[in-house]
Amino acid sequence: MAAVTLSKTATPSVIDLEDVSIGYGSDAPPVLVDVNLSVERGSFVAIVGPSGVGKSTLLRVVAGLHTARSGGVTIHQDQRPGHRPVGLVFQDARLLPWRRVIRNVEFGLEGLPVSRDERRQRAEAALKLVRLDGYARRWPYELSGGQRQRIGIARAMAVDPDILLMDEPFGALDAITRNNLQDELRRIHQETGKTVLFVTHDLEEAVHLADRIIVLGGTPARVVRDVRNRAGRDGSVFRDQVEQLRSEIADNYSI
Amino acid sequence: MKTINKIALSALGVVVFLLAWEAVARSGVVPARLLPSPSAVPAAFLTEFNSGTWQAMVLASLSHYLVGLSVGTFLGVSFGTAAALWGKWDAFQAWVVRMLRPIPAIAWIPFAIIWFGVSEGAASFLIALTVFWINYYASYAAVRGVDKDLIELGYAFGQGGLIPRLFKIILPGALPGILSGLRAGLGQGWMTVVAAELFGISGLGMRMMEASGLLATHIVVLYMVTIALLYGVSDFLFMQVQSRVLSWQR
Numbered sequence: 001m002a003a004v005t006l007s008k009t010a011t012p013s014v015i016d017l018e019d020v021s022i023g024y025g026s027d028a029p030p031v032l033v034d035v036n037l038s039v040e041r042g043s044f045v046a047i048v049g050p051s052g053v054g055k056s057t058l059l060r061v062v063a064g065l066h067t068a069r070s071g072g073v074t075i076h077q078d079q080r081p082g083h084r085p086v087g088l089v090f091q092d093a094r095l096l097p098w099r100r101v102i103r104n105v106e107f108g109l110e111g112l113p114v115s116r117d118e119r120r121q122r123a124e125a126a127l128k129l130v131r132l133d134g135y136a137r138r139w140p141y142e143l144s145g146g147q148r149q150r151i152g153i154a155r156a157m158a159v160d161p162d163i164l165l166m167d168e169p170f171g172a173l174d175a176i177t178r179n180n181l182q183d184e185l186r187r188i189h190q191e192t193g194k195t196v197l198f199v200t201h202d203l204e205e206a207v208h209l210a211d212r213i214i215v216l217g218g219t220p221a222r223v224v225r226d227v228r229n230r231a232g233r234d235g236s237v238f239r240d241q242v243e244q245l246r247s248e249i250a251d252n253y254s255i
Numbered sequence: 256m257k258t259i260n261k262i263a264l265s266a267l268g269v270v271v272f273l274l275a276w277e278a279v280a281r282s283g284v285v286p287a288r289l290l291p292s293p294s295a296v297p298a299a300f301l302t303e304f305n306s307g308t309w310q311a312m313v314l315a316s317l318s319h320y321l322v323g324l325s326v327g328t329f330l331g332v333s334f335g336t337a338a339a340l341w342g343k344w345d346a347f348q349a350w351v352v353r354m355l356r357p358i359p360a361i362a363w364i365p366f367a368i369i370w371f372g373v374s375e376g377a378a379s380f381l382i383a384l385t386v387f388w389i390n391y392y393a394s395y396a397a398v399r400g401v402d403k404d405l406i407e408l409g410y411a412f413g414q415g416g417l418i419p420r421l422f423k424i425i426l427p428g429a430l431p432g433i434l435s436g437l438r439a440g441l442g443q444g445w446m447t448v449v450a451a452e453l454f455g456i457s458g459l460g461m462r463m464m465e466a467s468g469l470l471a472t473h474i475v476v477l478y479m480v481t482i483a484l485l486y487g488v489s490d491f492l493f494m495q496v497q498s499r500v501l502s503w504q505r
Contacts, residue, residue: 063411088411094404098427098503108412111419141505159412 004064005074006085013038013076014163014195015062020071022057030069032058033220039163044189044196046206046229048245049216055199058216059167062197063088078162082114087156089166093148095140101151102127102136108159126158127151129188146177153188163195170205182208207241215248224248291473299477308462313481316448316458319375323382324444330383331390331440332433338391339398340425352391360385361450368454378451378458385447386440393436397429431504434497441493445486 017037023030032054039045047055060066061073063086075085087108095104105123114122127133130150140148149169156164169185170178186209189196200206206213207229215225225248229241273293279285280292303309338345338352360381371377401424409415409424426433452460459478466474 065407065410084413086411090404090408092404094408096405096408096424096427098430100503107408107414107423110423111413139503141503155412 003067003073004062004085005072006077007074008077008079011076012040014041015039015076015197016072016074017062018072018074020058020061020073021069022054022061022066023069030220032216032222034222035071037214037223037226039195039197041195042193043212044198044210045212045214046198046200046210047214047216048200048203048206049221051201053216053221055201055216056167059088059165059197059199062086062163063165075162080160082109082112082118083160083162084108084112085162087159087161087164089149089152089156089164089169091168091171093140093145093152095148095151095155097140099140100136101132101138101140101143104140104151105154105158108155112159122158122160123154126154129157129192130154130184144177145173146181149173149181150184153185157188157192157194161194163197166196166198168200169198171200171202178205185209203242203245207245213245215245217248288470288472291476293476295473296477296480299471299473303474303477309477309481312457312459312462312478313485315375315456316452316460317485319378319382319451319456319458320444320448322375323379323447324386324440326379327383327386327444328390328437328440331387331436332394334387335391335394335436336398336426336429339395340421356388360447364451364454367451373455375456378448378456381451382444382447385443389440389443390433390436393439394429394433397432397436398425400432401425401428431501434501438490438493438497441489442486445482445489449482 015038017035020032020035020037021030022032022035035058047058049055057066061068062075077085095101096107099107102120102123105126106119109119109122124133124136127136130153132147132150132154135143135147135151140151143151152169166185170181173181182205185196188194198206198210210229213225213227213229214223215227216222217224225245227241227245276290277292277294280287280290300309334348338348363381363384364377367377367380371380405424405428406415406420409420414420414423448458449460449463452458453464455461455464459482463475463478466472466478
């Protein structure tokens with residue numbers, strides 16, 4: 001059993017996965033094997049693959065919510081005080097319904113050695129980052145799905161994580177809201193330079209957002225492709241890139 | 256239906272009920288000893304109030320009630336929450352609970368008297384017992400029902416330790432269910448007050464027993480109405496607090 005190791009050494013990569021193998025229970029066959037992956041600081045990496053392939057589970061391993069069966073998971077933590085190694089954004093926004101928006105954003109800061117004032121300031125800054133600074137006193141039930149997801153992003157950004165982990169964060173939103181939030185996320189990534197690991201089953205979303213795309217496939221699943229995405233900021237090659245990925249996934253897809 | 260119409264209709268229901276009762280009592284169909292007329296109650300109230308009996312009885316019952324309610328609620332919520340949180344503890348106490356649960360509070364009266372004597376403590380004990388079970392089951396179900404995803408959220412954001420998990424996620428998440436238990440206990444508690452005082456502990460129940468022994472049925476009715484009012488007031492106050500505490504709900 002391999003838990004997440006936190007290292008304080010400065011490296012170009014934020015996380016390193018070495019020969020990671022993941023499964024449920026002790027007897028069941030593994031879901032995901034031989035995952036080797038380094039995520040560079042400041043990069044935006046998307047993990048794609050058919051549903052059930054273990055994308056979300058891989059993300060949960062990095063977040064420390066699930067323990068890998070074997071292999072090493074290292075997060076190279078920055079020296080800054082008062083931050084968390086990871087900030088997680090869920091598909092359902094997962095806000096605490098009994099907390100007002102601002103207190104939801106403060107949630108992850110509460111276990112950190114951060115003063116009450118600084119906590120409030122950082123939460124307010126995070127709300128501003130997702131352009132919902134007027135919503136601090138609202139209850140979650142008063143928000144739309146897209147707004148809730150923005151609060152989820154603000155909560156993760158407020159802890160100033162070494163890496164932002166996103167588990168199909170826009171999967172449950174309508175097309176227009178999804179496009180808006182994709183653009184917002186791109187802006188946030190550019191403004192903050194935060195490293196992002198983004199799980200999605202939507203290839204167009206991956207090509208639209210990421211500068212590197214990891215394709216998982218096969219049974220048990222492994223990394224079948226690791227693509228430098230050139231299309232993200234250039235519309236002309238967008239289609240080609242999506243189609244290429246689509247065929248790669250089809251080649252490696254077995255039922 | 257408009258709120259004002261609803262209130263008017265409820266008031267009309269009460270008036271019709273009282274008028275029908277008064278009519279039956281006055282018609283002479285039933286002897287006055289067996290069915291006192293509601294119009295006799297205000298006079299009974301004045302007599303009891305002027306002698307100071309009414310205030311004394313209300314205060315005595317209220318103190319049994321408040322002590323029993325707080326002890327029973329606190330222990331019920333604590334044990335129910337603990338059983339829902341720790342599987343081992345749950346398994347350990349499951350059959351003890353199954354054995355004790357079906358015994359009604361009044362069946363404990365002999366033990367209440369042996370342990371506490373004919374005292375305030377005995378009445379509070381019986382009330383606490385009734386309230387305990389209601390809160391035990393309500394809290395158990397409420398804590399079990401807390402969204403597992405929110406608990407996972409706690410782990411993801413460094414709030415997975417027992418204390419933050421309990422106080423920031425589990426208890427707030429279970430609060431609506433726990434409060435429903437509290438409210439049910441509030442009503443059951445008043446019912447037990449009467450039963451607990453019937454064997455001679457000073458209070459509303461004892462006074463009703465005395466009055467019925469003298470066939471002073473109008474006094475019995477007076478104390479029935481008193482309990483109804485006390486329950487009504489406590490339930491109303493509780494609802495005020497509850498709607499404030501749960502203002503985060505839609």
